[in-house]
Amino acid sequence: MKKYLLLLLVAQLSFGQAGAPANPYYNGMNWTLTGINLKSALATKITTTHTITLTYAQAELAIETVDLDPSDATNTNLLLLYGFSNNLCPASSSDDKDHRRRDKSLEDAGTADPCLWNKEHTYARASGVPALGTSGPGADVHNLRACDKKRNADRDNDRFFDGSGNSFESGLLWYPGDEWKGDVARMMMYMYLRYGSQCLPTSIAQSGIPTVTNDSNMVQLFLEWNAEDPVSQYEDNRNNYLGNTSNTYAQGNRNPFIDNPYLATVIWGGPAAENRWPTVFLSSQSFISDSAVQIYPNPTNTNEIEIATEESISKLTLINVNGQIVKEIIKPIFNQNTYKINNLPQGFYFLQITAEKGNLTKKIIVN
Known part of the structure; x- marks a missing residue:
């Protein structure tokens, strides 16, 4: 666990010091x-x-x-x-x-x-x-x-x-x-x-x-x-x-x-270049279809969302516009192909979905 936390801290520091999306230059992207x-x-x-x-x-x-x-x-x-x-x-x-x-x-x-x-x-x-x-x-x-x-x-x-x-x-x-x-x-x-x-x-x-x-x-x-x-x-x-x-x-x-x-x-495509935003892009060239994952309601007014998919999901990572990890859920347990994330603060987020077949990123708005 200590090793994992150290690696996560290093990743976050690298993200902030070496090419995090320049705020506010990339706002809205x-x-x-x-x-x-x-x-x-x-x-x-x-x-x-x-x-x-x-x-x-x-x-x-x-x-x-x-x-x-x-x-x-x-x-x-x-x-x-x-x-x-x-x-x-x-x-x-x-x-x-x-x-x-x-x-x-x-x-x-x-x-x-x-x-x-x-x-x-x-x-x-x-x-x-x-x-x-x-x-x-x-x-x-x-x-x-x-x-x-x-x-x-x-x-x-x-x-x-x-x-x-x-x-x-x-x-x-x-x-x-x-x-x-x-x-x-x-x-x-x-x-x-x-x-x-x-x-x-x-x-x-x-x-x-x-x-x-x-x-x-x-x-x-x-x-x-x-x-x-x-x-x-x-x-x-x-x-x-x-x-x-x-x-x-x-x-x-x-x-x-x-x-x-x-x-x-x-x-x-081509050879994978240096990824200086590891919390925005996963360093993988395998992607699952956008239609394979549904998020509702989005935008949400209840501070919660539900994720619906038949894909085998290994990790969910919620990231704010400054590149900070807000939530990271390892091996989420889906109930009838749905998973709920609640207690979300108001804001704009990216949800990184890591699945067996590949990866997907979706944007989420919490009003």
């Missing part, structure tokens, strides 16, 4: 949705909350804040996308040997000096249909990263393909590097949801690579990268800054796939 329905709901969320449109100059200033190296206490060095040694610049306190960092003051101003950083449009501007330009999607900081000037030029408009090790080019294809492939995948997913057909994943990835079953625009490669390279503190810092409208160069919206990479798994 229906987490019972899956597949393309969830994709559409998230697309609406990140579009309607994108309330501040930055100019190209403002986006550049934003990069000098959001791309700071979290391990640098001086707040002077930027992490560089794709970065590793290009043998062009001497190692120094502001430009370390593998060229992952660069002093934020060393911004490219159009000179021939290669030891500078500039903006990388991770979804290349020319790959958009129409091209992204320098406003709107072309100035969306969720897609922009500080990058070594030479590495940026090497990548140019290359499409992404699979590889290993450091970033490298092969013909007109580009591998972002083991350290950065997850970042790239989550950015491509964001751009697809935010700008739709203008930023199709199939237009920025190697031609002919497999797509997913339920969405011919999404390539399996990005789902693999999303699972293989978990979210870093650097990504969290960017997301938190850009989503907070009180910040000088914020946009108001977030990248949901940074908040929880598992959202991509729920939408498109």
